[in-house]
Amino acid sequence: MKRKINIFKSTDWLIVSLYVVLVILGWINIYAAVYNEQYSSIFDFSQRYGKQLVWIGAAFLIALTIFLFDSNFFSFFTWPIYGVMLFFLISVLIFGKETNGQRAWFELGSFRLQPSEFMKFATNLALAKFLSSYNFKIKNFRSLLYIGLIIFIPCGLILLQNDTGSSLVYLAFVFLLYREGLTPYVLFFALMTIILFLIAMLVDKFLIIQVLLVLAPIVFFLLNPKIKIVGIGIGIFALAASIFYGINAAIAYKYSTYYVFFAALFLSAIAILIIANKKRIAFASMIMIFLVSSVTFTFAVNYIFTDVLEKHQQDRINELLGITSDPLGTGYNVNQSKIAIGSGGFAGKGFLQGTQTKFNFVPEQSTDFIFCTVGEERGFIGTVVVLSLFTIMLLRLIFLAERQRSVFSRIYGYGVASILFFHIVVNIGMTIGLAPVIGIPLPFFSYGGSSLWSFTILLFIFIRLDSNRFESLA
Amino acid sequence: MINPYSNRKYIIGGIFIAFALIFIIRLFYLQIIDTSYKFSADNNSQRRITKYPARGVIYDRNGKILVFNEAAFDLMVIPQQTKQFDTIDLCSILEIEKDEFTKKFKDAKLYSTYRPSVIISQISSKTYAILQEKLFKFPGFFVQGRTLRKYPQPIASHILGYVGEVDPKKIKENAYYKQGDYIGISGIERTYENFLRGQKGVSIFMVDVHNKIMGSFAEGKFDTAAVIGTDIKTTIDADLQLYGEKLMSHKKGSIVAIDPSTGEILMVVSSPSYDPGLLVGRIRSKNYVNLLKDTLKPLFNRAIMASYPPGSTFKLVMALIGQQEGVLNANTRYPCSKGYAPLGGHPKCHPHGSPLDLSNAIGHSCNSYFSYVFKSVIENKKYHNTNKAFEAWRNIALSFCIGKKTGSDFSYELRGNIPSIKYYDKIFGKGKWKASTVISLGIGQAEMGITPLQSANVVAIIANRGWYYIPHIVKSIGNNTNDTTLARFKIKNYTMITDTNIFLNVIQGMSDAVESGTAASLKIEGINFCAKTGTAENPHGKDHSVFVAFAPTNNPRIAISVLVENAGFGAAWAGPIASLIMEKHLTGKIKRPDLEKHIMETNLIGD
Numbered sequence A: 001m002k003r004k005i006n007i008f009k010s011t012d013w014l015i016v017s018l019y020v021v022l023v024i025l026g027w028i029n030i031y032a033a034v035y036n037e038q039y040s041s042i043f044d045f046s047q048r049y050g051k052q053l054v055w056i057g058a059a060f061l062i063a064l065t066i067f068l069f070d071s072n073f074f075s076f077f078t079w080p081i082y083g084v085m086l087f088f089l090i091s092v093l094i095f096g097k098e099t100n101g102q103r104a105w106f107e108l109g110s111f112r113l114q115p116s117e118f119m120k121f122a123t124n125l126a127l128a129k130f131l132s133s134y135n136f137k138i139k140n141f142r143s144l145l146y147i148g149l150i151i152f153i154p155c156g157l158i159l160l161q162n163d164t165g166s167s168l169v170y171l172a173f174v175f176l177l178y179r180e181g182l183t184p185y186v187l188f189f190a191l192m193t194i195i196l197f198l199i200a201m202l203v204d205k206f207l208i209i210q211v212l213l214v215l216a217p218i219v220f221f222l223l224n225p226k227i228k229i230v231g232i233g234i235g236i237f238a239l240a241a242s243i244f245y246g247i248n249a250a251i252a253y254k255y256s257t258y259y260v261f262f263a264a265l266f267l268s269a270i271a272i273l274i275i276a277n278k279k280r281i282a283f284a285s286m287i288m289i290f291l292v293s294s295v296t297f298t299f300a301v302n303y304i305f306t307d308v309l310e311k312h313q314q315d316r317i318n319e320l321l322g323i324t325s326d327p328l329g330t331g332y333n334v335n336q337s338k339i340a341i342g343s344g345g346f347a348g349k350g351f352l353q354g355t356q357t358k359f360n361f362v363p364e365q366s367t368d369f370i371f372c373t374v375g376e377e378r379g380f381i382g383t384v385v386v387l388s389l390f391t392i393m394l395l396r397l398i399f400l401a402e403r404q405r406s407v408f409s410r411i412y413g414y415g416v417a418s419i420l421f422f423h424i425v426v427n428i429g430m431t432i433g434l435a436p437v438i439g440i441p442l443p444f445f446s447y448g449g450s451s452l453w454s455f456t457i458l459l460f461i462f463i464r465l466d467s468n469r470f471e472s473l474a
Numbered sequence B: 001m002i003n004p005y006s007n008r009k010y011i012i013g014g015i016f017i018a019f020a021l022i023f024i025i026r027l028f029y030l031q032i033i034d035t036s037y038k039f040s041a042d043n044n045s046q047r048r049i050t051k052y053p054a055r056g057v058i059y060d061r062n063g064k065i066l067v068f069n070e071a072a073f074d075l076m077v078i079p080q081q082t083k084q085f086d087t088i089d090l091c092s093i094l095e096i097e098k099d100e101f102t103k104k105f106k107d108a109k110l111y112s113t114y115r116p117s118v119i120i121s122q123i124s125s126k127t128y129a130i131l132q133e134k135l136f137k138f139p140g141f142f143v144q145g146r147t148l149r150k151y152p153q154p155i156a157s158h159i160l161g162y163v164g165e166v167d168p169k170k171i172k173e174n175a176y177y178k179q180g181d182y183i184g185i186s187g188i189e190r191t192y193e194n195f196l197r198g199q200k201g202v203s204i205f206m207v208d209v210h211n212k213i214m215g216s217f218a219e220g221k222f223d224t225a226a227v228i229g230t231d232i233k234t235t236i237d238a239d240l241q242l243y244g245e246k247l248m249s250h251k252k253g254s255i256v257a258i259d260p261s262t263g264e265i266l267m268v269v270s271s272p273s274y275d276p277g278l279l280v281g282r283i284r285s286k287n288y289v290n291l292l293k294d295t296l297k298p299l300f301n302r303a304i305m306a307s308y309p310p311g312s313t314f315k316l317v318m319a320l321i322g323q324q325e326g327v328l329n330a331n332t333r334y335p336c337s338k339g340y341a342p343l344g345g346h347p348k349c350h351p352h353g354s355p356l357d358l359s360n361a362i363g364h365s366c367n368s369y370f371s372y373v374f375k376s377v378i379e380n381k382k383y384h385n386t387n388k389a390f391e392a393w394r395n396i397a398l399s400f401c402i403g404k405k406t407g408s409d410f411s412y413e414l415r416g417n418i419p420s421i422k423y424y425d426k427i428f429g430k431g432k433w434k435a436s437t438v439i440s441l442g443i444g445q446a447e448m449g450i451t452p453l454q455s456a457n458v459v460a461i462i463a464n465r466g467w468y469y470i471p472h473i474v475k476s477i478g479n480n481t482n483d484t485t486l487a488r489f490k491i492k493n494y495t496m497i498t499d500t501n502i503f504l505n506v507i508q509g510m511s512d513a514v515e516s517g518t519a520a521s522l523k524i525e526g527i528n529f530c531a532k533t534g535t536a537e538n539p540h541g542k543d544h545s546v547f548v549a550f551a552p553t554n555n556p557r558i559a560i561s562v563l564v565e566n567a568g569f570g571a572a573w574a575g576p577i578a579s580l581i582m583e584k585h586l587t588g589k590i591k592r593p594d595l596e597k598h599i600m601e602t603n604l605i606g607d
């Protein structure tokens, strides 16, 4: 008895409350999204809102059940759980029901289950178990290889189901690994790549090279304020540029000025690197490497995009970046979604007053595009409240993870935050045109039993672990 | 502490917060700054269907319908809402060429992607029935009910005018009109547009993504009902109008007949005319171009827009002015030697007895006589100078609406012309002209111009012995008999000549013309009437045949002016036409079928 009271007392009720609030908000918005005057009761079980209530009830039962387990259970049974989930993933590939070109579902009568949803918490457990093991060194190549296997085996199997969105979720573990000591360059380069990619798609490549060429000496000067060295660098580039310009003029301007800059940059980069090495100016090498790689990267993106990708792939990316607007073509969903959210204004149109969601202008409105209903009916106030609730939850998760004495618990906690973050950013991002349209649900909000239950399991295992934080280390 | 990377929690937390902030900024932009989404949302989910009211029906003075409405349908499109569709299928239903359709669809897109445009206007009921069943295959397209003008008889096209699509300029001026709306372009349709058009209504429906109507928006709170156009009763006598048009067939010219006691216009014929049905519906623009190209100018309303020398009609006015100015009385006699002797026989005259008194001079339309009268008016001693006398003469003429708009309810009524002192000063130099310089004004020639409507009004004034109501074509608007729009037609206007005796002398002359003068062959059994034959000099070819008359002599009920272009002497063509019309109007039947047949069958145009 004494132990149970302890659990009750040591449970973090803030995060449980956030969970309950989000789940209920989700349910109300599903009601608004698929509201049907004929079946206006929110408890009508023939409708999605009625069904969602059943899933919510079941989710609460699952949460309660998790509390009945001993907190050491999850650490102890990590590998069997991981194994069983992998087994399900493989079997869904063989026995699963194919819908929309994806083989991701088990179907038992009218009941459908998506094993990939449950793979997330299993993978998270496995990572926590592996990273917290005695002797583990993240800088060890063998360790990195195992981490790679733990992540990419499920990731690959989900890719085989043709469910790209769900497989991308596993990239989120980069946050967890970073927290546990992975070199910051991985995170830095991941973010830089995304930013450069977007810039390369949105801005003319010639403008990029010009801006970078101007920025490079300025950055160098700020780091190492010696006019003479900056002057030498600029001189070298000017010399290289005029040589290439002369060559280009000689062949009757066969290449555009962009390539003159490009070639001059490479030549001067080599020269500056040699000089910087001799004079031991580390910044110079760093800046030149960054400059050259950025330019090369944007060039490559451009080249791949126009010469390698096929038309429909280009469309998808263009639509995301808002380059071409084709409201009834590939950009239809995002456009309708933006209209729905944008038309909500400051205070929204009011409950059940959303015309865009109600009349099916927004596709997948109860699942992937549930955020539109919030935006249209609750306005800016609603979207900020929901976004804030999620952010508070994420920050609370970091706080809870950091207070764990058990490394396993801490790592698992970061995993939960990483996965939720990825889902939230990509899901909301796609409804407001800031992320590609990849069909992943909004945690706790979107309609569907599988996703609600899997997020519940993911979160409540951590809450269970947290409630046990005062016990001896596992 | 075995937690070496603990500080990284700040980086991770920072990234989480950064993303939240980026999203909030984006949402702020989408939901608060950029208002275009709100507009798109309404357009997405609301379909505004304009309810076009039927235009008012136009009746003749006896309640016969001149123009009414029949149902028609326009195929509309909202380009943004269209999906891939089978163009060929749609074109075959509509029975139009694919190229035409493609062009119209492109135009619609250019106009607006989210506002409805007319793709094909005025689809027949038959096509509509077929289309209605297949419309579900063409999201973004819908059918809008309209009404089209329909004419029971192809008459009075110039009076009624026509209706067409409103032009961009008008849309800018008047917010009521939207692209694709109809508006009266000429005739009564134009003058009384505000009454005839009614008031458009709108129904706002909610539509889903498949463009399917889901119900009315806000339970119809924002819907407005269409108000049907107001009916208009004209002063036209449809039977007389039809008769006049028949008499004028194959002739160029015009007839205007007025009831002098009310100023109501009984008929207005401008020949050649056209079938008003030609300017309705899809065939309108094609026919319009053809009518415009026709060298006989059938679209031109000669009765109000053509200016002719007033000729013999003006001699009547000269007779009145002379008496008013005290230089002429019934017994004044002037000689005629085939012309006006003081100026070497100019203006010329035809052979007749000489000298003549006023009554006979009117009967013979003597040019010499009225030249003398004009000279005596302009050289009137009481004014001491030519300018003052000329101004007095001109003012009296203006009070007869000669060279001045009558103020009728016709659109585009012509003013006509009566030259001013300023004008002659410019031509001849100040003080360098006198009566003999401008002598042909006395016989209604030279720079003078008058429309057939003005001419008929002059006759009505004489018939009334000095006053008139503004000639008008609308008797009543709707059920409101006291409409202020028509108030100006109920005011008696007086000319500067009010002494009825002055008129009686002229009327005597006109009566003599019928009893024993130039119009003797045009007598109507049992009816005394007054007339004046004439010829309007035409510098461009054969003279115009002119005839003015009113009947009966006492309590006149019709004043008429007939002009047949290039038909020579007045009694030859214009006279019989006027005589037949008066007989028809006053007795309801024609006792001279041979004359009627002869007139109707004669072709004076020559093709």
Ligand SMILES: [Zn+2]
Pocket: B336, B338, B339, B349, B350, B352, B365, B366, B367, B368, B369
């Ligand atoms: Zn004479």
